[in-house]
Amino acid sequence: MGKFVINKRKNDEFQFNLKANNHQVILTSEGYTTKSNCQNGIESVRTNSKDDSKFDRRMSSNNKYYFNLKATNGQIIGTSEMYEASSGRDNGIASVKSNAPSADVEDLTL
8 A cells, every 4th residue: 555755845845645555656746825725635546546537647857757646626646657658648547547546645744
C-alpha cells in the first residue's frame, strides 16, 4: 500500500507526495500555505483518483510524458514525474488509482 508524505518546502509551504509501495514518488502536490489545506489536498486526491476523467494526460515540450490530477473545479491537485513513454505515464496513473484511496499519511512536519 502506498502512502502520502507531508513535508515542508524551504519557503515554509506544505506539500505532499504520494509514494507507491516501492517508495517511488508517483504524484506531487502544489505548495500549500497551511497544513490543513495540504490535508484537504490529500482528501481531494483520494476522491478524484477514482475518476479516470480527472487525469489529464500530457506531453512536455521536451517530449516526456506526464499527467496532472485535477479536482472537480479543474484545479491541478497533483502532478506526476516525467516518463520516457506513454506506457510509463499510464502505469503511473494506474498506480495513483490503486494507491491513493487507502494510502496512509506520514507527516514529516511534526
